[in-house]
Amino acid sequence: MKRILLLGGVTEALVIARTLGPQHIYSLAGIGRVPTDLQCRVRVGGYGGVEGLAQFIGDEGIDLLLDATHPYAAQISQNAALAARLSGVPCWALRRPAWQAQAGDDWREVSDWVELIEALEPFHRPLVTLGREPLQHLDEIPPEQFWTLRALDVYPGNERCEVIGARGPFLIDDERELFERRNIDVLISKNSGSTATEPKLEVARERGVPVIVLKRPVLPGVDREFFSVADMLDALSM
Numbered sequence: 001m002k003r004i005l006l007l008g009g010v011t012e013a014l015v016i017a018r019t020l021g022p023q024h025i026y027s028l029a030g031i032g033r034v035p036t037d038l039q040c041r042v043r044v045g046g047y048g049g050v051e052g053l054a055q056f057i058g059d060e061g062i063d064l065l066l067d068a069t070h071p072y073a074a075q076i077s078q079n080a081a082l083a084a085r086l087s088g089v090p091c092w093a094l095r096r097p098a099w100q101a102q103a104g105d106d107w108r109e110v111s112d113w114v115e116l117i118e119a120l121e122p123f124h125r126p127l128v129t130l131g132r133e134p135l136q137h138l139d140e141i142p143p144e145q146f147w148t149l150r151a152l153d154v155y156p157g158n159e160r161c162e163v164i165g166a167r168g169p170f171l172i173d174d175e176r177e178l179f180e181r182r183n184i185d186v187l188i189s190k191n192s193g194s195t196a197t198e199p200k201l202e203v204a205r206e207r208g209v210p211v212i213v214l215k216r217p218v219l220p221g222v223d224r225e226f227f228s229v230a231d232m233l234d235a236l237s238m
C-alpha cells in the first residue's frame with residue numbers, strides 16, 4: 001500500500017483527504033481552517049523549502065506526492081515537483097481548469113501588480129478579490145479610488161480601502177447585493193476556476209462591469225496531471 005503525502009488547502013484537496021486512511025498525511029500551510037474530522041494525519045505548516053520537503057518525504061517513507069494546492073500557489077507546486085524528483089517518488093497534480101470568458105464578459109488580463117494598477121486607472125470603486133496580497137499596497141491607492149478588498153479575514157484598511165472578511169462559497173444574490181450597495185465599477189480577480197467564487201463573475205457580466213484578471217502562474221511539469229477529483233481518485237484506487 002502506498003503512503004501518500006497530499007498537499008492541500010483547497011476544497012478538492014479536502015475531498016481527497018476524506019478518502020485517505022490513517023497511514024496517509026494531509027498537509028496544509030496553516031492559513032485556512034484545519035479539519036479535525038479526518039482519518040488521515042493532518043500536518044500544518046511549511047517544510048522550509050524543497051530540501052525540507054524532500055527530507056520529510058524520506059523520513060516519513062512517503063511513496064507518492066499529490067499536489068492538490070491552489071492554482072496560484074506556485075511556490076509549493078514548484079517545491080513539490082522538485083522535492084519529488086530529489087526523493088525519487090512520483091508527483092501527481094490536480095490542476096483545476098480555468099474559468100473561460102463568456103459572451104458579455106469584458107475581461108482584461110494582467111501579469112503583475114504594475115499592470116494591474118495601470119488597468120485600474122479608469123475606475124473608481126473596485127472590488128478586489130486577490131486574497132491578502134493587496135494589503136501591502138494600500139498606501140498606493142490613488143485619491144480618486146475607493147477599494148473594497150475582500151479577504152478570508154478582516155484586516156485594517158485605510159481611508160481609501162475597506163477590508164471585508166468573507167469565505168466562500170458565495171451566493172449570487174449576496175454578490176449582487178455587494179456590487180449594488182458598494183457601487184462596484186470593476187472586479188479584480190484571480191482565475192481560480194472555483195465554483196465557490198464564480199458568482200461574482202456572473203454578477204459582473206449582468207452589470208456590464210469589467211473584470212481585471214490576474215494571469216495564472218506557470219506550474220511545473222509532474223509525472224501525472226488530473227483535471228478532476230474523480231479522475232485522481234480513480235487513479236489512486238487502481
Ligand code: NAP
Nearest residue numbers: 008009027028029045046047048049069070073074075076
Ligand atoms: P505558495 O506561495 O505556493 O507557498 C508558500 C509557502 O507556504 C510554501 O513554500 C510552503 O512553505 C508553504 N505551503 C504552501 N502550501 C502548503 C501546504 N499545502 N502544506 C505545507 N506547506 C505549504 O502558497 P500560497 O499562495 O501562500 O498558498 C498557501 C496555501 O493556501 C496553499 O496550500 C494553497 O493551496 C492555499 N490557497 C492559496 C490560495 C491562493 O490564492 N494562493 C487560495 C486558496 C488557498 P515551505 O517552503 O516552508 O515548505
